[in-house]
Amino acid sequence: MKAVVFHGIGNISVDDVPAPTIQDPKDAIIRVTASAICGTDLRMVRGTEAQMVPGTILGHEAVGVVEQIGADVKNIKVGDRVVVTSSITCGYCENCKAERYDLCLNANPNGPRGVSAFFGGPKPSGAFNGLQAEKARIPFADNVLVKLFDNITDDQAIMLSDIFPTAYYGADLAQIKSGNTVAVFGCGPVGLFAILSAQLMGAGRIFAVDAIPSRLELATKLGAEAINYDKDDPVSTIKNLTGKIGVDRVIDAVGVDANRPHGGIIQQAKSLLQAKTFNQEKQQVEKETNSQGDNWHPGDAPSQALQWEAEVVAKGGTIAIIGVYPETVQVFPLGIAMNKNLTLTMGHCPHRKYIPTLMNLISTGMVNPTQILTQQASLTSALDAYKAFDEREDGWVKVELTPATMA
Numbered sequence: 022m023k024a025v026v027f028h029g030i031g032n033i034s035v036d037d038v039p040a041p042t043i044q045d046p047k048d049a050i051i052r053v054t055a056s057a058i059c060g061t062d063l064r065m066v067r068g069t070e071a072q073m074v075p076g077t078i079l080g081h082e083a084v085g086v087v088e089q090i091g092a093d094v095k096n097i098k099v100g101d102r103v104v105v106t107s108s109i110t111c112g113y114c115e116n117c118k119a120e121r122y123d124l125c126l127n128a129n130p131n132g133p134r135g136v137s138a139f140f141g142g143p144k145p146s147g148a149f150n151g152l153q154a155e156k157a158r159i160p161f162a163d164n165v166l167v168k169l170f171d172n173i174t175d176d177q178a179i180m181l182s183d184i185f186p187t188a189y190y191g192a193d194l195a196q197i198k199s200g201n202t203v204a205v206f207g208c209g210p211v212g213l214f215a216i217l218s219a220q221l222m223g224a225g226r227i228f229a230v231d232a233i234p235s236r237l238e239l240a241t242k243l244g245a246e247a248i249n250y251d252k253d254d255p256v257s258t259i260k261n262l263t264g265k266i267g268v269d270r271v272i273d274a275v276g277v278d279a280n281r282p283h284g285g286i287i288q289q290a291k292s293l294l295q296a297k298t299f300n301q302e303k304q305q306v307e308k309e310t311n312s313q314g315d316n317w318h319p320g321d322a323p324s325q326a327l328q329w330e331a332e333v334v335a336k337g338g339t340i341a342i343i344g345v346y347p348e349t350v351q352v353f354p355l356g357i358a359m360n361k362n363l364t365l366t367m368g369h370c371p372h373r374k375y376i377p378t379l380m381n382l383i384s385t386g387m388v389n390p391t392q393i394l395t396q397q398a399s400l401t402s403a404l405d406a407y408k409a410f411d412e413r414e415d416g417w418v419k420v421e422l423t424p425a426t427m428a
C-alpha cells in the first residue's frame with residue numbers, strides 16, 4: 022500500500038509499504054478514506070520534534086472504514102465508518118475513566134510515565150505508524166475509533182480527528198466565560214478552530230494574531246479581529262484596544278516553530294534586540310535541521326509567542342497553551358506570570374473526551390468545520406502538499422489527503 026514515510030529530517034516520501042496486520046486482540050485495521058496534514062507533522066520534518074524513528078509512517082488524523090477487528094474488539098464492527106482519535110488511549114485505566122485520556126497509563130509502550138501516545142509520532146510518544154496511508158492498524162480500537170453519524174461527511178469528520186477537539190480543549194483549558202475577551206495566537210487550523218470554540222463558549226471580543234494574510238482573512242471571516250504582527254505590534258495593539266487592561270484569556274496555537282516579526286520597523290528592532298536569546302533557544306531545541314530552499318525551516322523565535330501572550334493577558338487572566346513545545350524548551354516569562362497572578366494551563370489533547378460532543382455540534386449544523394478545509398490532494402501527491410503547507414503558500418490552511426485508490 023502507499024503511505025507517507027519519514028526517512029529523516031527534511032526527508033519524507035510516498036512509498037510502497039506492507040499493509041498493516043492485527044498484532045493484538047484489541048487492534049482493528051481500517052481502510053483510510055481521508056487523512057490530513059497537521060502543523061505537528063511539520064515539526065517532525067523540520068526537526069523541532071526530535072527522536073523520530075526512520076521508517077515511521079506519518080500522520081495522526083484519519084477517517085475510514087473498519088476492515089478487520091481483533092478478538093477483543095466489541096464496540097466497533099467491520100464496515101463501520103469511523104473517525105480516529107489522534108491520541109492513542111486505552112479507555113480503561115483510571116485516568117481514561119476520568120476522561121484524562123491525555124494521561125493514559127497503558128497506551129504508550131514506554132510505560133505509564135510516557136507522554137501522550139499518538140499516531141505517526143517520535144519514540145517518546147510510542148513511535149506508532151501513522152495514518153497518512155491507505156490502511157492503518159488502530160490499537161485499543163474500542164476507544165480510539167469513534168463511530169460516525171451517517172450525516173457527517175469525511176470532509177467534516179477529518180476535522181474531528183485532531184484539530185477541532187484540540188482547539189476546543191484549548192478554549193476549555195482557558196476557562197472562557199460569557200463575555201470574556203480572548204486573544205488567539207496562531208491562525209493555522211488549530212488557531213482558527215480555537216476562534217470557533219471560543220465563540221461556542223460565549224467569548225465577547227476575539228483577537229487573532231498571525232502574519233499570514235490569507236489565514237488572518239479566514240480569522241476575520243470567522244468573526245475575529247485580525248492583527249498582523251509583521252505590520253502592528255500585537256502587544257501595544259491589544260492593550261490599546263482594551264483600554265490598557267489586556268485580554269481575559271489567551272490561547273497559544275503556535276508552538277515551538279514561532280517566528281519573530283519580519284516587518285514593521287519597531288517590532289523588528291525589538292526582536293533584533295532579542296536575537297541572541299532566540300538563537301540560544303533554537304540551539305536548545307534543534308539538535309538537527311535540514312532546511313532546503315523554502316522548505317523545512319524551523320521557527321526563528323521559539324519563545325516569541327509566549328512572551329507576547331504573557332504581556333497581553335490582563336492581570337488574573339488565563340493562558341492556555343496547546344501549541345506544542347518539546348521537552349527541550351525551557352523558556353517562559355515566569356516573572357510576568359507570577360506578578361500578574363496568571364493561571365497557566367497546557368497540554369496534549371484528550372481527544373476522546375470531546376469528539377462525541379463536537380460531532381453533535383456538526384451534525385446539528387451548529388458548526389461548519391469545512392470552512393477551514395482549504396485543500397484536497399491525493400495521497401500520492403502528498404509530498405507537494407506537505408511542501409505547500411510548510412511554505413504557507415497563499416491560501417493553504419488545512420490539507421486533506423485522499424487515498425491513492427480514490428484519486
Ligand SMILES: NC(=O)c1ccc[n+]([C@@H]2O[C@H](COP(=O)([O-])OP(=O)(O)OC[C@H]3O[C@@H](n4cnc5c(N)ncnc54)[C@H](O)[C@@H]3O)[C@@H](O)[C@H]2O)c1
Nearest residue numbers: 060061187207209210211275276279280343344345369370
Ligand atoms: N496540544 C495538542 O494536543 C495539539 C494537537 C494538534 C496540534 N497541536 C499543535 O498546535 C500548533 C498549531 O497547529 P496548526 O496545525 O494550526 O499549525 P500551523 O503551523 O499551521 O499554525 C501555526 C501558526 O502560527 C503562526 N505563527 C508563527 N509565529 C507566530 C507568532 N509569533 N505569533 C502568532 N502566530 C505565529 C504561523 O504563521 C502559523 O499560521 C502546533 O504546534 C501543533 O503541533 C497541538
Ligand SMILES: [Zn+2]
Nearest residue numbers: 059061082183
Ligand atoms: Zn494534527
Ligand SMILES: [Zn+2]
Nearest residue numbers: 111114117125
Ligand atoms: Zn488509559
